[in-house]
Amino acid sequence: MSNNPSSKVELTSRNYLAEAKMRNHFAVIDEPLDKGGDDNGPTPVEYLLTAIGGCVAITLRMYAERKGWDLGKITVNVNQKQELTPNGIKKSLIEEISFEKEVTEEQRAKLLEIAAKCPVAKMVKEATEIDSKITS
Template identity: 45%
Template sequence: MAKNKGVTACNGLDDYMTRVTDGKHVFFVDEPESLGGGDKKASPTDYLLGALASCTAITMRMYAQRKEWKPGTIKVHASFAPVMTPEGVQQRIRKEVSFEKELSGEQVKRLLEIGERCPVSKMLNAEVPMEMERVAWTTESK
């Protein structure tokens, strides 16, 4: 996996509207009105699900291209789904995959297996540890 330099998120001018950059690309995040945001952009959760769905589709596309399979458009829908467990209701992520073109059962099975190996799936399944620290504000922080 390529080294990721990370992203920086800044807000404070328009409630929850947040500018995110990786140093080259910029996108914006907001919260829905029900949570006090302006609902002007997708929510952080939507971006997380979007990262998962797109990474899954891209990984399957790369594999299909190497095998010279022709799935047509690959569509991945990712959503949170409540599931009853012995510990109570828990949120699970559900991915639904469809292919525009007809594939054999074995091809579909293999593409679904490969889709679970995308970097974002691996990261979410591994429960990557996180740490937070406060750093001094500098002119580069803006």
């Protein structure tokens, strides 16, 4: 088995309902009713936001454990922001991180630096190359 993460997504014949398989796990992807879907699951963008939030939280927990810091529960809220600019719509992400336990200003600064090292967020920030091809 390869160590490279992968996901297989199949779009069903039901509007925009897709089924995804990752290792031994399954997920459903859909669009909301007002976008032509049946709202059977999160949208692709919602999964991306979730992936970033999950990765940031896990990255912070791993770092805190190595440092012996008890952060308690880590919460990461990731939201997409859209603004109309003279060049069209600009999209960005807002990431809000909070900890159940108190952290010092020094810890806060270091944790913010570590959060930026989350591999999923780095993939998005660095515009990871995607090599697309059609196979039979």
